[in-house]
Amino acid sequence: MGAAGFRAALYHWRVNASDPLLRTGLSAQIREFIVEGITAGRWEPGERIVERRIATELGVSQGPVREALRQLEALRLVESLPNRGARVRPFTEEDLGEIFPVRAGLERTAAELALPRLAARVDALERHNRRLAEAAESGDLPEQMRLSIDFHREVVETAGNRLLTSVWESLGIELWTTLSLRLHQTEIYSKSAEHAVLIEAFRRQDPEAPRMLHDHVMNYAP
Amino acid sequence: MGAAGFRAALYHWRVNASDPLLRTGLSAQIREFIVEGITAGRWEPGERIVERRIATELGVSQGPVREALRQLEALRLVESLPNRGARVRPFTEEDLGEIFPVRAGLERTAAELALPRLAARVDALERHNRRLAEAAESGDLPEQMRLSIDFHREVVETAGNRLLTSVWESLGIELWTTLSLRLHQTEIYSKSAEHAVLIEAFRRQDPEAPRMLHDHVMNYAP
DNA sequence: CATTGATCAATGATCGATCATATTGCTCCC
DNA sequence: GGGAGCAATATGATCGATCATTGATCAATG
Numbered sequence: 001m002g003a004a005g006f007r008a009a010l011y012h013w014r015v016n017a018s019d020p021l022l023r024t025g026l027s028a029q030i031r032e033f034i035v036e037g038i039t040a041g042r043w044e045p046g047e048r049i050v051e052r053r054i055a056t057e058l059g060v061s062q063g064p065v066r067e068a069l070r071q072l073e074a075l076r077l078v079e080s081l082p083n084r085g086a087r088v089r090p091f092t093e094e095d096l097g098e099i100f101p102v103r104a105g106l107e108r109t110a111a112e113l114a115l116p117r118l119a120a121r122v123d124a125l126e127r128h129n130r131r132l133a134e135a136a137e138s139g140d141l142p143e144q145m146r147l148s149i150d151f152h153r154e155v156v157e158t159a160g161n162r163l164l165t166s167v168w169e170s171l172g173i174e175l176w177t178t179l180s181l182r183l184h185q186t187e188i189y190s191k192s193a194e195h196a197v198l199i200e201a202f203r204r205q206d207p208e209a210p211r212m213l214h215d216h217v218m219n220y221a222p
Numbered sequence: 223m224g225a226a227g228f229r230a231a232l233y234h235w236r237v238n239a240s241d242p243l244l245r246t247g248l249s250a251q252i253r254e255f256i257v258e259g260i261t262a263g264r265w266e267p268g269e270r271i272v273e274r275r276i277a278t279e280l281g282v283s284q285g286p287v288r289e290a291l292r293q294l295e296a297l298r299l300v301e302s303l304p305n306r307g308a309r310v311r312p313f314t315e316e317d318l319g320e321i322f323p324v325r326a327g328l329e330r331t332a333a334e335l336a337l338p339r340l341a342a343r344v345d346a347l348e349r350h351n352r353r354l355a356e357a358a359e360s361g362d363l364p365e366q367m368r369l370s371i372d373f374h375r376e377v378v379e380t381a382g383n384r385l386l387t388s389v390w391e392s393l394g395i396e397l398w399t400t401l402s403l404r405l406h407q408t409e410i411y412s413k414s415a416e417h418a419v420l421i422e423a424f425r426r427q428d429p430e431a432p433r434m435l436h437d438h439v440m441n442y443a444p
Numbered sequence: 445c446a447t448t449g450a451t452c453a454a455t456g457a458t459c460g461a462t463c464a465t466a467t468t469g470c471t472c473c474c
Numbered sequence: 475g476g477g478a479g480c481a482a483t484a485t486g487a488t489c490g491a492t493c494a495t496t497g498a499t500c501a502a503t504g
Contacts, residue, residue: 098385109327163320283459
């Protein structure tokens with residue numbers, strides 16, 4: 001969404017404010033605007049993001065922009081220093097690599113918690129995995145990524161620990177995977193075969209399943 | 223800190239703005255004010271926290287209060303709905319119990335990553351643990367809690383994964399432990415003996431150490 | 445020529461006021 | 475009585491303006 005259409009989109013949003021998930025407010029929209037700017041290369045890593053410049057450009061005030069930047073700080077997409085504003089975080093390979101052990105650890109825990117309940121969900125997981133295989137065949141990379149992550153999200157949510165889910169979501173896997181693909185030309189994975197092995201382990205409630213999931217996640221790591 | 227002394231304290235802070243770690247800004251101070259209000263029982267769980275009321279009381283404007291509330295939302299201490307403001311999160315036993323598996327999983331991962339380097343830090347850990355034992359003898363519960371958590375923090379930081387550290391810190395262990403002690407009269411632990419066992423495992427780089435740490439953390443759980 | 449201090453522009457931090465929404469309480473009609 | 479409007483109020487969301495800090499520039503000084 002370019003700046004030109006921002007106000008129009010805002011109006012549309014106000015009119016359709018029925019879905020609570022969309023009633024997210026200005027700052028969420030500005031956040032998406034900035035995210036797109038970063039992924040599209042409008043701001044280079046390390047470059048400053050000036051609150052008032054964005055505010056003027058979008059025809060909003062400084063407040064919501066500020067709020068959006070704080071949210072992006074929590075996603076580790078920008079960093080900011082007191083009284084010196086925000087800049088795009090100059091993420092290195094090392095930054096990207098740090099995600100995998102954390103994610104692997106969380107998902108191992110998730111699998112441990114979810115194991116008794118996972119057997120009942122293997123059907124859903126298999127439907128998922130079938131769609132992943134289709135996406136891989138048709139070469140739809142974004143869809144492949146989404147479905148692959150959804151598989152893991154399903155496991156995490158089955159654990160039934162809301163904090164765990166929230167921490168896992170805060171890693172922003174989709175965002176960082178997209179950035180990683182775009183900025184580092186990382187090879188895309190076609191993991192539906194590995195997922196199938198995991199699903200079988202879930203089905204028989206294999207006590208090794210958490211470790212298998214852990215190792216599977218670590219194999220994404222560069 | 224009561225509201226009466228807030229402005230005076232603020233002035234004092236402005237004058238001594240030399241330490242960069244203290245130059246945290248208004249919202250951080252307001253955040254602490256609200257945290258103290260919650261721990262002291264000024265706001266009951268579930269009660270609304272009205273932005274403008276706090277702003278008026280502290281002689282500041284709505285903005286920084288809003289920002290403070292967003293930070294507390296990230297700590298899961300308050301929850302907020304769009305257009306309907308913030309309220310103290312009515313944390314249940316279940317909420318508190320959800321922390322332990324997440325923390326245990328993170329620390330197991332930390333220990334795995336830190337294992338090669340932990341042997342070099344056992345001296346520091348032992349000094350820590352000695353002080354913990356002293357605090358336990360003298361019955362200084364808050365100090366006992368701080369030192370005990372610091373032991374774990376040391377392990378997490380030794381892993382050398384900044385994301386892991388940041389995620390672990392975001393759990394707000396000190397805060398939630400304090401609240402748990404205050405609100406639920408949970409029994410306090412004297413864990414320096416268990417810590418000693420862990421330190422020995424670190425010293426010999428026992429591959430079982432990560433699992434031992436995991437189980438140790440889970441034993442805190444209610 | 446390096447260093448120090450003054451000045452200024454840029455911009456983050458904060459403020460006071462206004463707009464928009466949710467809630468409350470009241471009226472009126474069935 | 476009781477529910478469907480409807481006004482009044484409380485308060486979150488946003489705005490436009492001001493204050494305060496930072497970093498750059500440059501002159502004065504040793």
